[in-house]
Each structure stands twice: as C-alpha cells, then as structure tokens.
Amino acid sequence: MISISNLTKKFHNKTVFDNFSIDIEENKISCILGASGIGKSTLIKLLSGLDRHDSGEIEGMGNKEFSYIFQEPRLLPWLNVYDNVDFILKAVYSDKDERKRIILENLKLVDLESSANLFPDELSGGMMQRLSIARAFSYPAKILFMDEPFSGLDIKLKMSVMDSFRKIWAQSSKTVVFITHDIDEAVFLADKIYVLADSPARIVYEKDIKINIMKRSFNDDTTAPLKKELLKVISDN
C-alpha cells in the first residue's frame, strides 16, 4: 500500500492540498480523475519525489523505483525504436542479450517489433506513445506513474494504445497511478477510480471496478451507469 496522510502542499499563496489523505493499492491500476488544475500532476510529483510536500506523510514508496509515462512520448529523436528502450535499460542490465530479450518482448506486446529500426520521426503519434509504454514497462520498476498518456491521441488511436497498455500491464505486476480528466479512459483501465475536486483538492468519490480489465470494451453497456455516475459527481463538484 502507498499511503498519503494529512498532506499539505502550497504554491506561494495557493493551497493545492490541505490535510489530504489517500491509500493506493499495490499491483493495481488506480486512476485519479479530475478537472484541469485540480492538483493531479502535483499529486504524482509528490508521490514520486519530483516535488516536496510541506507537511504530512507519504508512506510505502521507500526507495522503490518508478517509471513515468507522460502526455507526450519524450523519445530520443537520434535513436531508433530499439535503442530508445535500450538507452534506459543500459543503466540496469549490463548483459546485452538480456536487454535484447526484454526489449523485443515488450516491443512485441505493443506491436512494434517490426518497427525496431525506425526513428521517432518515422512513427505515428500512436506508435510513439506505444513505444513510450514499452519503454516504461521494460524498466524494472515496481511503480508506474502515468500523467494523461492518452489525451493527445484521436479516439481510434487512443483505443489501440489503451489496448496495448492493458496487454502489457497484464504481463506485469506493476502498481499504476494513472491521472486523467477523461471518464472513458478511467472506466476502461482502472481497478479503482478516485475523483478529485475542490480547492484545496479532496477526494469526493471513490469506486472499485470489479470487471476484469482484459474483458472491458470501450463502449460497454455494463459500464454506462458508472460513467453516468462519474459525470454527475464531476458536474456536481
């Protein structure tokens, strides 16, 4: 469990979190859903240690390594697909053959095995984001933070990239903290959804989704009531 308790974070005179608490389960996909500017990215930065909180406790991160997937893929343009992944693995695995096995296995899961020699400027937006997913999963980190990784993609690409994401996640046992403002994305991928609202931010709603992630479809009637509920919670707050 990753636990945040009684956390306070201020930027100058803006209090983003005041006495904020949340428990995040390990080996699951937890989704923080909320409007723009509410504090979602700040929360991930505090959890990952990229920013510091003013008071309160963050427990369960210890020295655990984490990887990040951002809204934009952040690839190295001078390296091909294979080497973009190899670049980050070199710091962890000295054995070239082991790196090769890990890289090819992960590229295969996101359907990029046959694109290993292409450079980022030869990839579509969806391919770039799939590569950033393969890179994040190749790195042996227990925790993955995702900051709106699908929001720059059109609906068709989004569905295909999210499908790649769930396949690759199902092979791992990573704890994922996923932030988004998109209800469809949250309902498609999350084991648990937290809705963040207000200023200072607080959790106004939380829900476990029991349907197996691999069995969900983007336009699934069984999740329609939940989507409606989330829409109401968001518009009421």
Ligand SMILES: Nc1ncnc2c1ncn2[C@@H]1O[C@H](COP(=O)(O)OP(=O)(O)OP(=O)(O)O)[C@@H](O)[C@H]1O
């Ligand atoms: N480094 C900073 N300095 C000053 N204010 C900041 C800083 N980072 C964030 N903020 C403020 O804190 C609040 C929360 O920002 P944050 O980026 O966490 O929101 P968000 O929910 O991730 O929004 P978005 O979905 O638009 O990325 C905003 O009001 C923002 O202006």
